[in-house]
Amino acid sequence: MKIGKKTRIIIIKKAKINMVIYMSISWLKASSDRKSFKIFESFGMDVYKINDLEKTDEKIRELVDKNYTTIVVSNEVASFSEDIIKKYNRIENVNIIIAPGHNKDNYT
Numbered sequence: 001m002k003i004g005k006k007t008r009i010i011i012i013k014k015a016k017i018n019m020v021i022y023m024s025i026s027w028l029k030a031s032s033d034r035k036s037f038k039i040f041e042s043f044g045m046d047v048y049k050i051n052d053l054e055k056t057d058e059k060i061r062e063l064v065d066k067n068y069t070t071i072v073v074s075n076e077v078a079s080f081s082e083d084i085i086k087k088y089n090r091i092e093n094v095n096i097i098i099a100p101g102h103n104k105d106n107y108t
Contacts, residue, residue, distance in 0.1 A: 026063050028056075029074040036074045036099065053080040060084070060096070070095045 027037040031049040041047040046068075050059055056077050063071050071094070078084055078098040088096050 023070055024068045025070040026068045027072045028077055030076050033074060050077060053077060056080040057083045064094055069093055072097045072099050075100050
């Protein structure tokens with residue numbers, strides 16, 4: 001019986017532990033894209049627009065240097081990056097998510 005009571009006490013103590021997880025998330029889209037990540041932009045979150053899509057890798061590198069742990073990239077922007085799969089796929093603390101675009105051509 002004492003073992004059972006000790007087990008219950010341990011479970012109760014574990015249930016009282018509070019965890020705080022800090023994630024730094026950014027969204028990356030083309031400046032001509034007016035639909036992607038609109039809700040996040042309206043909430044004031046970090047949505048970055050790229051004028052020159054050829055500089056996508058530079059912008060991703062800049063966000064990683066600023067300690068962003070999760071970068072959500074629109075499909076259009078991801079197609080201009082060479083480093084997404086080659087480089088950042090191997091880094092454990094950086095998550096890059098490719099989100100589908102709102103272009104009608106993507107659904108046909």
